[in-house]
Each structure stands twice: as C-alpha cells, then as structure tokens.
Amino acid sequence: MSDRRPRVVGFCCERHASDSATLAARSGKEWDASVRTVTVPCSGRVDGLMLLRAFEDGADAVFVVGCLEKNCYYDTGSIEGRKRVENVKSMLADLGIEKERIEMFNAASTNPWAFPQAANKMAEVARRLGPLESGGESK
Amino acid sequence: MTGTIQVVICRCCVEKPALIDLARLEAVAAETELVSSVVISEAVCDGKGATDVAKDAQAKDGDRAVVVACDKKDFDPALLRAYRRAGIDELMVEFLNMREGVVLPHARDNERAQAKAETMLRAALKRAMMLKPLEMETEEMRTRNVVIVGAGVAGRAAAETAARAGMHTILIEKGDRSFKAPGVLMTRAKVVGGKGYPGNYVLTIKAGEKVEELECAAVVVATGGGWTTLKGPLAKACKEAIPLYRLHEQVTAGAVPKGPIVIADTPDPSGKSLRVMDFAWEEALETAISLKRTHPQTDVTMVFQEMRAFGLSELAYKEAADMGIRFVRYDKSGAPKIDSKDPTKLTVKDLAQGELLTLSFGTLAFASLPANPDNKDIADALRIPMTPEGAMRRGSIQRWPVSTPRPGIYVCGSALFPKTAEVAKAEGEAAGAMAARFAISGTISFGGVVAEVTQEKCSACLTCVRTCPFEAPFIGKASKVEIRKQLCQGCGMCAGACPSKAIDLLHFTDDQVREQSRVLLGGDF
Numbered sequence: 001m002s003d004r005r006p007r008v009v010g011f012c013c014e015r016h017a018s019d020s021a022t023l024a025a026r027s028g029k030e031w032d033a034s035v036r037t038v039t040v041p042c043s044g045r046v047d048g049l050m051l052l053r054a055f056e057d058g059a060d061a062v063f064v065v066g067c068l069e070k071n072c073y074y075d076t077g078s079i080e081g082r083k084r085v086e087n088v089k090s091m092l093a094d095l096g097i098e099k100e101r102i103e104m105f106n107a108a109s110t111n112p113w114a115f116p117q118a119a120n121k122m123a124e125v126a127r128r129l130g131p132l133e134s135g136g137e138s139k
Numbered sequence: 140m141t142g143t144i145q146v147v148i149c150r151c152c153v154e155k156p157a158l159i160d161l162a163r164l165e166a167v168a169a170e171t172e173l174v175s176s177v178v179i180s181e182a183v184c185d186g187k188g189a190t191d192v193a194k195d196a197q198a199k200d201g202d203r204a205v206v207v208a209c210d211k212k213d214f215d216p217a218l219l220r221a222y223r224r225a226g227i228d229e230l231m232v233e234f235l236n237m238r239e240g241v242v243l244p245h246a247r248d249n250e251r252a253q254a255k256a257e258t259m260l261r262a263a264l265k266r267a268m269m270l271k272p273l274e275m276e277t278e279e280m281r282t283r284n285v286v287i288v289g290a291g292v293a294g295r296a297a298a299e300t301a302a303r304a305g306m307h308t309i310l311i312e313k314g315d316r317s318f319k320a321p322g323v324l325m326t327r328a329k330v331v332g333g334k335g336y337p338g339n340y341v342l343t344i345k346a347g348e349k350v351e352e353l354e355c356a357a358v359v360v361a362t363g364g365g366w367t368t369l370k371g372p373l374a375k376a377c378k379e380a381i382p383l384y385r386l387h388e389q390v391t392a393g394a395v396p397k398g399p400i401v402i403a404d405t406p407d408p409s410g411k412s413l414r415v416m417d418f419a420w421e422e423a424l425e426t427a428i429s430l431k432r433t434h435p436q437t438d439v440t441m442v443f444q445e446m447r448a449f450g451l452s453e454l455a456y457k458e459a460a461d462m463g464i465r466f467v468r469y470d471k472s473g474a475p476k477i478d479s480k481d482p483t484k485l486t487v488k489d490l491a492q493g494e495l496l497t498l499s500f501g502t503l504a505f506a507s508l509p510a511n512p513d514n515k516d517i518a519d520a521l522r523i524p525m526t527p528e529g530a531m532r533r534g535s536i537q538r539w540p541v542s543t544p545r546p547g548i549y550v551c552g553s554a555l556f557p558k559t560a561e562v563a564k565a566e567g568e569a570a571g572a573m574a575a576r577f578a579i580s581g582t583i584s585f586g587g588v589v590a591e592v593t594q595e596k597c598s599a600c601l602t603c604v605r606t607c608p609f610e611a612p613f614i615g616k617a618s619k620v621e622i623r624k625q626l627c628q629g630c631g632m633c634a635g636a637c638p639s640k641a642i643d644l645l646h647f648t649d650d651q652v653r654e655q656s657r658v659l660l661g662g663d664f
Contacts, residue, residue: 005664009656022210025239033251036258036659037240041588041647044606045631049640050652057657074630075608084635116244 006126008035008061009054010119013043013081015073017065019109027112032123042066042074043081043104051088051102060126065105065118078106097132100125143175144267145201146260147192149208151182152238158252159242164207167257171264175199183208184215193221203231205267207260209238230273230587230646235263251664258662265658269651276586276624280338283578284309284355285571288330288517292560293552294361295320296567297574301359304575309353311344313513329513333358333520336625337547338583342520356578357547359570360531362517364553365509371407373505376477380406380503383419384559387426390433397501399438401485402427405507408444408474412509416528418556419506420447424455426504431462440465440498442475442487467496508557521548530555541570549573588629588646594619596641603633603642612642 012018018039024031040046043066054062064085066078085104092099103122107114146168154161161179168177176199180188183206196204204227206218211234219229237256245252285301287294290312298308302321309323317326325346332343335354342353366382374380389396402423407413420443427439441464448456460466469475473488473495485498510529518525523543524532531550534542541551551570552563590603590611597619603612604620609628615621620641622633631644643649 007660009660011652011656018210019212022212022236022239025243028243030244030247033245033248033255033664036656036662038652038656038659040631040652041644042630042632045635045644045647045652047635047637047640047649050635050649050656053653054656054660057653058660059656074628074632076606077608077630077632080606080632080635 004131006034006060006123006131007058008032008063008119008122008126009059010035010037010122011040011043011046011050011062011064012037012115013045013066013073013077014039014041016067016071016109017043017107017115020065020107020111021115023109024112024115029112029116031116031119034123034126035119042072042077044074044077044079044084046081046084048084048088048091051084052091055097055101055132060129060132061101061103061122063103063105063118063122065107065115068106068108071108098129101129101132142173142203142268143199143201144171144173144264145192145196145199145204146174146177146264147183147204147206147208148177148179149183149188149206150179151184152208153242153256155242155246158246158249159237159256160253163253164256164260167260168205168264171261173268174264175201183218184213186215186217189215189218189221192218193225193227196222196227197225202227202272203233203267203270205233205235205260205263207235207237207263210234210236228272231267231270233263233267233270235259254662254664258659258664261662262655262658266651266655269648269654270646273587273645275584278338278583278585278625280356280578280581280583282354282356283307283581284353285357285359285574285578286311286340286342286353286355287359287361287571289313289361289363289552289554290316290318290320290324291361291363291552291563293363293554293563293567293570294359296564297359297361297549297551297571298322300568300571301575301578304572304579306575306578309355330517330520333522336583336623337545338577339625340547357549357574358521359567359574360517360521360523360543360548360550360554361552361567361570362511362513362531362554364557365511366557368509368512369406369505370412370509371405373403373408373475373477373503374406376479377482377503379482380505382508382557383422383426383504383506384557386430386502386504387422388559388561390426390430393433395434396430396437398434398436399440399498399500400430400502400504401440401442401498401500402504402506403442403475403485404444404505406505408469409471413507414528415444416507416556417447421449421452421455423506424448424452424459427464428455428459428462431459431464435462438465440467440500442467442469442485442498444469467491467498510556511554514554521545523548523550528556541566541573547574547577583625585625585627588644589624589627590622590629590631590633590642590644592620592622593641593643596639598639598641600638602636602638606632606636608632
C-alpha cells in the first residue's frame with residue numbers, strides 16, 4: 001500500500017480554474033499525473049461531504065481551485081469555496097488527519113502557472129505525508 | 140428510460156502514438172455496457188466530422204454522447220447543432236478534455252498517460268450514464284417596455300432608437316426639463332429600487348412624492364457624468380474651466396479656444412475627491428496634438444503628476460514634445476494653485492527645474508472628471524457592478540461595449556466615463572437598439588442547469604437565501620425554500636451551502652460529482 005502512487009483530486013471551477021488549466025497545458029506547462037481533475041460549475045459548489053467523500057474514496061490530498069476572489073464569475077463563489085475548504089480543514093484536524101491534505105487555490109484564467117503550481121504542490125504534499133489509510137470502509 | 144452512449148474520439152486532439160493508444164481507449168469504451176458505438180473521427184470540429192458523428196448517433200438511436208477531444212469551450216457550435224438535429228440535447232453530451240488533460244501536460248510521462256486517459260474515459264462514461272435530460276422553460280414577457288434612466292443626450296438617443304424599433308419607451312428624468320420625447324417622459328423621478336429578472340424587471344420609481352412600480356423588459360442606464368458635482372481647489376478657483384472632452388469638441392469643430400491653454404490632469408491634485416483616470420493621459424495628448432496642428436500659434440501646456448503614455452501613445456508623447464507642447468510635471472510638494480486675485484494665473488512647481496512657474500491661461504481643461512454620484516443608488520437598485528471610480532461597469536469593450544453583466548440592462552453615455560455629446564449619442568443609439576432587440580423577442584428562456592429543492596428535507600434555515608448572490612432562493616408558501624429558476628445561474632453555491640442537503644444542482648448533482656471523483660480515484664496510475 002505504501003509504495004502506491006499518490007492520488008490527488010482537484011475540484012476545478014468551470015470558469016477561471018478550468019481555463020487556467022487549459023491555458024497552462026497549451027503554454028507547455030506540465031504537472032504531476034497523479035492529479036485528477038473534476039469540473040464543477042463553481043468552487044462554491046463543493047461541499048464538505050463531497051470533499052470528505054473524496055478522501056474516503058482513496059484520495060491522499062484534495063484541492064479546490066476557484067476564480068480570484070475579487071473577480072469571481074459568480075460574484076462570491078470562490079469565497080464560498082474557501083469557507084467550505086476551511087471547514088473541512090478543521091474537521092480533518094478533529095479526525096487526526098493532517099490538515100495540509102486539503103487546500104484552496106485561486107487562479108486567473110490568464111495565469112498559466114497557477115494551476116500547475118497548485119497541482120504540483122498538492123502532489124508533493126500527498127507524497128510527503130504518504131497514503132491516507134482510510135480506505136473507504138464506511139459509505 | 141434506456142440510454143445508449145455514443146463515444147467519439149477525435150484523432151486530431153487525442154492521437155499521439157507513443158503516448159496514447161487509441162485502440163485501447165476504444166476497447167475501454169466498447170466493453171462498457173450501454174455504449175452503442177465508438178466513432179474515431181479525424182476531427183470533430185470539422186463540419187463534415189460533426190455531421191458524420193451526428194448521423195451515426197441518429198442511426199444507433201443514441202440519446203447521449205461522450206466526446207473525447209479538447210476543451211469544451213473551443214468546440215464549434217456546429218457539433219452541438221448537429222447533435223441537436225440528431226435528437227441529442229446539448230447537456231447530454233459529455234466533453235472529455237483529453238488534449239489539455241493528458242496529451243499536453245503529461246507529454247513526457249509515457250507510462251502513466253495511457254492509464255490516466257483510460258481512467259478519465261471511464262469516469263466520463265460513468266458521468267454520461269448518470270446524466271438526465273433537462274428541460275428549458277419559456278415565459279412570456281409581461282410587457283415590452285424599455286425604461287431609460289436619464290434623459291440627457293445618450294438617454295434621448297436611446298429612447299428614439301428603441302421607439303423606432305417599435306418599443307414603448309419610458310424616460311425617467313431626475314430634473315424637470317421637458318422636451319418632446321417618444322413614449323412617456325417622467326420628470327422629477329428617480330429609480331429607488333428594482334426586482335425581477337431579465338425580461339420582467341419591476342422598478343420602483345419615486346416621482347415627486349409618489350412611489351410607483353413600473354414593469355419593464357429592459358433598462359438603459361444613461362445617468363450622465365458628474366461635471367456639475369466637480370470638486371477640488373482648482374475647480375473652485377477657476378469657474379471657467381472646462382472638461383477635456385469639451386475642449387476636444389471645440390477643436391474638432393474648428394472653434395478657436397481662448398488661448399493660452401493649460402490641460403491639468405485633475406481638478407483635485409491632492410487626490411482626495413478624485414483620482415486621476417487611466418485614460419486621461421492619452422486623451423489629453425490626442426487633444427493637445429490636434430489643437431497644435433490646427434492652431435500652431437497657440438501655447439499649450441500640460442500640467443501632470445505623471446504622464447502614462449501606454450504602448451504606441453509613447454509616439455504621441457514624442458510628437459507632442461516635438462510640436463512644442465510644454466509638459467510640466469509636479470508632485471504633492473508643489474501642486475498647482477490658482478491665484479486668488481487673478482483667476483487666469485496658475486502657479487506650479489516644475490519638478491524638472493525645481494522652480495515655481497506661473498502660467499497665464501485663457502482656457503483651463505481638466506482631464507479627469509468625477510462620475511455621477513447618483514450612479515451608486517441606481518447600481519444598488521438594479522444590482523449592477525460599478526468601477527472603482529464610481530461609474531457603471533460594462534462588458535467586454537470589444538464585444539459588449541454598452542452591456543452590463545446583467546442581461547437586459549444596458550448602459551451608455553457619460554455613465555461609463557466622461558465623453559463628448561457626439562460619442563454619448565452614438566452609444567445611446569447602440570444601447571437603445573440593444574434594449575429593443577432584447578425586448579422584441581417577447582419570451583424569456585430559462586432552466587437547464589439550475590438548483591432543485593427537495594422540500595421534505597428543507598428546514599427553512601435561510602442559508603441558501605443568504606448565500607445566493609442572485610437572490611434566486613426564496614421561502615415559498617409552504618414555508619420551504621423554492622428556487623426562482625429565472626434568476627438561477629447554475630453555480631450551485633446553495634447546493635454546497637445547504638446543511639440539510641435539501642438542494643441539489645441539476646447536471647452537477649452530488650451523486651454525479653461524487654461518482655466521477657470516485658472512478659477517477661479508483662484508477663491506478
């Protein structure tokens with residue numbers, strides 16, 4: 001189990017975050033292949049359960065990428081997203097899981113390095129902290 | 140309902156022999172149940188490719204599709220049109236961005252890219268299976284009124300244009316000037332509130348002492364600039380000063396402005412009431428150059444804190460200097476002052492020489508002007524965003540120069556930034572035409588990706604009501620939350636915030652998102 005590759009899942013908003021990832025790929029940036037991206041319409045769409053379920057399903061690190069807070073497509077979406085992530089952070093601390101395993105990032109659609117940086121950072125965190133031994137017993 | 144999935148793999152986006160084996164992707168798709176056909180297309184965004192794909196879908200009687208290609212936003216609408224003709228709704232087509240998801244970013248990771256691509260395809264297939272057809276609804280607009288706020292140059296132009304297009308126009312004017320206008324003219328009236336949604340706005344208008352509600356399909360904001368509210372020591376000392384656009388107008392019309400001419404960046408050098416506007420420098424340079432061209436004898440001096448001539452304007456700066464236009468740079472230590480005894484003399488400490496300069500002028504023009512202070516009330520009432528300068532914010536300058544982020548609300552004239560009557564009139568005509576075009580359709584279309592409430596779970600805690608920036612959720616008659624679909628933008632913030640999980644966002648339901656992440660995490664790569 002311990003020698004398996006890290007599993008990281010990133011919830012990207014359909015607006016700036018996805019555009020930023022697309023731009024990054026087109027600008028020749030590369031990022032860790034362990035990062036899986038799930039597109040949601042807005043980073044405010046994620047909820048605590050969704051993020052915790054990702055850990056349950058085998059993620060070693062989870063991150064959320066939204067628009068810049070002052071330039072969010074849905075006005076307050078990325079602020080909402082950050083709230084959810086902070087909330088889950090405190091839940092993880094209660095569960096005895098390192099709270100670095102979840103993080104919120106903001107990206108502008110014109111910024112080609114924001115997404116790769118976030119992805120590589122979280123892959124690094126997952127690698128450093130090792131696999132999370134929760135294994136999805138409860139559903 | 141049985142759904143069969145058509146899988147389309149675009150060779151143009153996905154094929155990269157050393158990295159991704161198309162045959163194995165095809166096998167993954169083929170072994171999934173419900174997949175009726177796997178099409179490998181040379182290029183899906185090519186018109187012929189799109190038609191062939193749609194034909195295949197129709198022949199196999201599929202009702203959903205997974206397109207493995209590049210970014211969804213790059214797709215030619217032709218593909219979606221072709222699918223619609225084949226009976227597959229736009230929302231039933233799941234796009235998998237394989238090019239920017241795997242091919243480009245993992246181009247050097249040969250051993251993992253294939254496994255990742257296969258996992259992503261499995262996740263997309265899973266999601267496609269879970270997609271449900273969504274219905275769009277339409278509603279008739281209750282009226283086709285176009286309300287124009289402000290009866291200045293821009294407002295009147297907007298009213299005339301909208302009226303020519305057959306709309307009933309209502310002009311709302313704060314003052315009591317009366318003139319012949321198409322439709323209805325309400326004087327001494329102002330907008331104090333607004334609700335509703337694009338196509339069916341309800342404005343609260345205070346006319347004199349009376350408050351009334353006005354239904355309308357579209358709104359044009361033409362509140363004008365704030366020249367009359369100009370503040371600052373320079374403006375106070377010199378009553379004859381003019382805005383830069385007025386000087387520009389005079390020069391263009393061939394009138395000889397009273398010289399010598401001083402163009403100051405702002406009437407308030409301390410920056411307390413007004414900050415220097417971004418466009419001030421370029422406009423000032425342009426005006427000064429055309430003035431000097433037509434009247435070479437006139438003395439032109441530009442008094443600026445800093446000259447920011449962006450890009451090619453740098454050439455204009457050089458040209459202006461070559462023509463003999465004088466530039467005086469100052470800072471807070473020696474801000475320009477107007478002689479209290481003789482209001483045609485301006486003293487300023489020139490930074491280049493470090494000495495006090497006294498300039499006599501015939502005309503003083505200011506390059507930065509305040510925005511209309513009424514803008515804030517109107518922006519609050521109509522919930523449209525403002526710029527830091529207090530003007531209305533508009534859409535993309537190239538594509539939506541008179542639109543606001545809210546559909547059905549348009550903005551024109553000096554409400555955007557100070558400008559000449561001519562430009563304001565042109566903008567007014569554009570805004571009037573846009574508003575008329577919006578109102579003329581008569582129907583509003585909504586639905587699709589919107590939030591949905593399971594009322595049994597709702598405890599009316601108001602979390603969603605407070606979270607939604609668009610005011611879509613409200614407490615209905617049953618004391619449970621309902622969603623006003625016309626206002627819902629499909630962001631899903633309410634669904635994420637709901638503590639009882641009573642709200643779900645269609646097309647991105649909890650199950651759909653969760654399954655997708657579960658399948659993605661299940662892959663070993």
